[in-house]
Amino acid sequence: MDFDAIVVGSGITGGWAAKELTEAGLKVLMIERGREIRHQQDYTTEMKMPWDMPFRGHGDSDLFDRDYAVQRLNRHFTEFTQPHFVNDAQNPYQTGPDTRFTWFRSYQLGGRSLTWGRQTYRWSDYDFAANARDGQGTDWPIRYADIAPWYDKVESFIGVSGAKEGLKQLPDGQFQPPMALNVVETHVRAEIAKRWPERCLTVGRTANMTEGKPEEGRAPCQNRSICARGCSYGAYFSTQSSTLPAAMKTGNLTVITDAVVEALDYDPATRRVTGVRYIDTKTRTRKTARARMVFLNAGSFNSVHILLNSAPGGLANSSGVLGTHIMDHATTLSAAALMPGFEHHTTFGNRPTGIVIPRYCNMDQMDGIGHARGFSFQGGALQSTWTQGNRMAGIGAEYKEKLRHPGPWRMVLVGFSDCVPRATNRLTLDPVKTDAHGLPQLRVDFAFGKEEHAALAQAKAEAAEMLIAAGGKVLMGFDQPGPAGTAIHEMGGARMGHDPKTSVLNKWSQSHDIANLFVTDGAQMSSSACQNPSLTYMALTARAAHAAVGMLREGRI
Amino acid sequence: MPKMKSTMERREFLAGMALLMAVAPMAAHAKPAPSPYQPLLREVAQLVIPRSATPGAGEVGVGAFVLLALDHGLEGTRGFDHAAWLKTALGTGFLTQPLARRRSALAALDARAFAGDAAAKPWLAIKRLILLGYYTSETGGSKELQYVHVPGRYDPDLPLKPTDRAFSSDWTAVDFG
Ligand SMILES: Cc1cc2nc3c(=O)[nH]c(=O)nc-3n(C[C@H](O)[C@H](O)[C@H](O)COP(=O)(O)OP(=O)(O)OC[C@H]3O[C@@H](n4cnc5c(N)ncnc54)[C@H](O)[C@@H]3O)c2cc1C
Numbered sequence: 001m002d003f004d005a006i007v008v009g010s011g012i013t014g015g016w017a018a019k020e021l022t023e024a025g026l027k028v029l030m031i032e033r034g035r036e037i038r039h040q041q042d043y044t045t046e047m048k049m050p051w052d053m054p055f056r057g058h059g060d061s062d063l064f065d066r067d068y069a070v071q072r073l074n075r076h077f078t079e080f081t082q083p084h085f086v087n088d089a090q091n092p093y094q095t096g097p098d099t100r101f102t103w104f105r106s107y108q109l110g111g112r113s114l115t116w117g118r119q120t121y122r123w124s125d126y127d128f129a130a131n132a133r134d135g136q137g138t139d140w141p142i143r144y145a146d147i148a149p150w151y152d153k154v155e156s157f158i159g160v161s162g163a164k165e166g167l168k169q170l171p172d173g174q175f176q177p178p179m180a181l182n183v184v185e186t187h188v189r190a191e192i193a194k195r196w197p198e199r200c201l202t203v204g205r206t207a208n209m210t211e212g213k214p215e216e217g218r219a220p221c222q223n224r225s226i227c228a229r230g231c232s233y234g235a236y237f238s239t240q241s242s243t244l245p246a247a248m249k250t251g252n253l254t255v256i257t258d259a260v261v262e263a264l265d266y267d268p269a270t271r272r273v274t275g276v277r278y279i280d281t282k283t284r285t286r287k288t289a290r291a292r293m294v295f296l297n298a299g300s301f302n303s304v305h306i307l308l309n310s311a312p313g314g315l316a317n318s319s320g321v322l323g324t325h326i327m328d329h330a331t332t333l334s335a336a337a338l339m340p341g342f343e344h345h346t347t348f349g350n351r352p353t354g355i356v357i358p359r360y361c362n363m364d365q366m367d368g369i370g371h372a373r374g375f376s377f378q379g380g381a382l383q384s385t386w387t388q389g390n391r392m393a394g395i396g397a398e399y400k401e402k403l404r405h406p407g408p409w410r411m412v413l414v415g416f417s418d419c420v421p422r423a424t425n426r427l428t429l430d431p432v433k434t435d436a437h438g439l440p441q442l443r444v445d446f447a448f449g450k451e452e453h454a455a456l457a458q459a460k461a462e463a464a465e466m467l468i469a470a471g472g473k474v475l476m477g478f479d480q481p482g483p484a485g486t487a488i489h490e491m492g493g494a495r496m497g498h499d500p501k502t503s504v505l506n507k508w509s510q511s512h513d514i515a516n517l518f519v520t521d522g523a524q525m526s527s528s529a530c531q532n533p534s535l536t537y538m539a540l541t542a543r544a545a546h547a548a549v550g551m552l553r554e555g556r557i
Numbered sequence: 558m559p560k561m562k563s564t565m566e567r568r569e570f571l572a573g574m575a576l577l578m579a580v581a582p583m584a585a586h587a588k589p590a591p592s593p594y595q596p597l598l599r600e601v602a603q604l605v606i607p608r609s610a611t612p613g614a615g616e617v618g619v620g621a622f623v624l625l626a627l628d629h630g631l632e633g634t635r636g637f638d639h640a641a642w643l644k645t646a647l648g649t650g651f652l653t654q655p656l657a658r659r660r661s662a663l664a665a666l667d668a669r670a671f672a673g674d675a676a677a678k679p680w681l682a683i684k685r686l687i688l689l690g691y692y693t694s695e696t697g698g699s700k701e702l703q704y705v706h707v708p709g710r711y712d713p714d715l716p717l718k719p720t721d722r723a724f725s726s727d728w729t730a731v732d733f734g
């Protein structure tokens with residue numbers, strides 16, 4: 001079995017690597033540890049009503065405690081979406097004594113492209129220059145100008161709806177028409193802008209299409225907001241709806257599922273990887289695949305795991321920083337408020353995105369209180385339905401009548417703070433514990449520092465201030481981050497940098513040590529910004545694939 | 558999948574597929590062990606959500622759902638026998654009392670729980686399960702409230718009339734409302 005390239009993982013970035021490499025004419029093998037999920041045919045809960053489900057969509061709590069003890073802590077995890085999340089009992093990991101890290105995962109064809117929240121934001125030079133500016137972490141070897149054309153390419157292909165706002169900190173992209181702000185959000189946007197012209201509330205830029213791509217079999221979004229069950233309309237970006245069919249069309253792609261890559265094969269004589277070793281989980285046999293180059297796209301932590309497991313001390317780790325400087329956004333519910341005055345207004349349909357208030361501090365002036373980077377808000381305004389009854393005393397006819405009608409409007413703002421890269425936040429292999437395949441378990445050591453706490457404290461105060469200015473009555477707000485991992489933006493561990501002595505990858509997402517090895521998922525990130533990262537992973541993947549094909553053609557790898 | 562000429566055609570195809578999927582056999586519904594508390598929970602569910610223009614919670618099987626849910630620890634109920642507690646809290650003769658007495662006894666328990674009486678606290682989880690059972694039943698979810706699986710559009714601002722029914726399919730509202 002010999003290929004031009006092996007792509008490990010079929011999620012958001014693996015799909016992009018496979019598409020770009022196959023479209024360039026390379027013969028590609030994609031290896032995925034999870035089961036096959038076919039577009040449209042295998043979204044088993046997509047069309048189910050709550051009353052079709054044994055536990056009404058809420059799920060069997062005993063089962064969740066037993067098998068999904070971590071996944072169940074994520075609000076996207078329900079009885080409907082459970083088939084798209086990993087079984088924790090079968091996929092254990094360890095955390096350090098002072099670490100709480102909830103690792104939310106999807107091991108299946110499509111990875112977390114099926115379950116993601118689809119929020120799609122460009123990073124700006126405030127983000128790529130962050131490490132250089134405040135001296136924490138290592139400087140990114142790229143800037144916005146390097147990645148901008150790749151953002152264009154990715155957005156156009158996956159289909160992103162959003163509003164152009166002309167913001168330096170959140171550059172506009174190739175957008176389909178935006179989804180609409182609802183009546184309350186429109187009001188809040190205007191009130192915030194009046195008082196704080198530099199703060200912009202806009203509709204969440206999302207990889208849910210407002211215009212179809214019939215030539216690719218993708219219909220526009222139907223406003224159901226049940227995306228993580230899988231979408232037969234192909235209306236949101238997933239591997240299944242978008243990159244996989246494109247890669248398959250080339251005739252150059254081979255996909256193997258149920259195959260856990262345990263390590264890369266490395267030839268010290270040539271200083272090249274020759275392929276991968278994997279476990280066929282159906283037959284429980286160990287196999288090898290060979291290729292001229294390897295793209296690691298197993299998800300940040302799993303890509304690092306594979307490298308750590310490939311050689312004593314880790315492969316491609318002459319710098320010694322492999323596994324270090326991992327990050328996840330610190331996040332919390334900064335404010336929730338009642339929004340009176342809209343009792344005679346309602347909406348129809350389920351918009352599958354919320355709002356965003358992009359970063360507005362520590363830009364050209366350092367005005368953050370106790371921190372040097374950014375935070376932003378996501379959230380939205382919504383009207384209550386029957387679940388308000390959980391908080392309401394009463395029984396009988398009157399109670400039933402109250403719950404029959406939409407309840408009061410509320411608005412929530414969830415803060416996301418930049419996470420400073422720190423050497424002490426790191427991944428290692430557990431020296432003792434192994435998984436069902438006999439592979440050492442990953443161990444996570446992680447703590448947020450004073451910067452993240454300071455940013456979330458400022459976020460809490462300012463979220464309340466904004467909602468009050470818009471006429472809201474604040475009900476609650478928090479300034480302590482949820483456990484690390486809560487943002488589901490875990491990244492870093494094989495950071496990019498100028499210097500092979502202090503970084504794992506160069507500016508092409510290519511190993512400094514091993515020329516035919518590329519890591520193009522979140523592991524490559526040198527800083528975290530405060531916006532959702534997957535668009536940037538995709539753009540970097542497309543950029544790296546292009547570079548790799550060039551190097552291969554020139555005989556350099 | 559077949560080639561589609563237009564979005565409309567595609568939508569119809571998908572709608573057809575949805576129907577197919579809806580009638581495809583589902584894994585057998587989980588059934589609770591037969592329980593001596595069945596009549597009590599049926600009655601209590603019916604008292605919380607009585608019949609109006611639409612059937613009440615007891616009538617659509619919410620009592621049985623609550624027992625199933627308790628059996629599987631939903632809403633943090635694991636480790637405490639909520640059904641037995643409820644029976645004690647309402648008194649042994651509860652089911653034989655006249656409707657007005659049953660109603661006032663339950664209303665009093667509910668009021669105590671919402672006033673923060675620790676001794677009445679288990680009621681909060683039972684009540685949540687009754688609401689869950691009712692508003693995710695076909696009757697509660699789609700007759701008492703409205704359920705639209707495929708809205709097809711988003712209207713950001715519509716007039717709301719006092720008679721307009723809420724949507725049980727507004728997932729964001731269910732989660733955060
Ligand atoms: C509920 C949820 C909401 C989210 N919302 C957003 C959002 O709004 N915006 C955003 O930008 N991001 C969001 N994310 C994060 C986003 O999903 C990830 O950043 C993204 O999927 C990462 O892409 P990836 O290709 O690196 O990894 P994944 O998509 O996780 O794919 C990795 C794949 O590799 C496979 N794999 C792992 N290990 C091995 C191995 N050893 N051998 C073979 N295969 C392997 C996995 O099974 C998986 O299929 C969200 C995530 C979740 C779960």
Ligand code: SF4
Nearest residue numbers: 221222224225227231
């Ligand atoms: S909201 Fe749109 S993208 Fe999400 S599942 Fe429905 S149709 Fe698909």
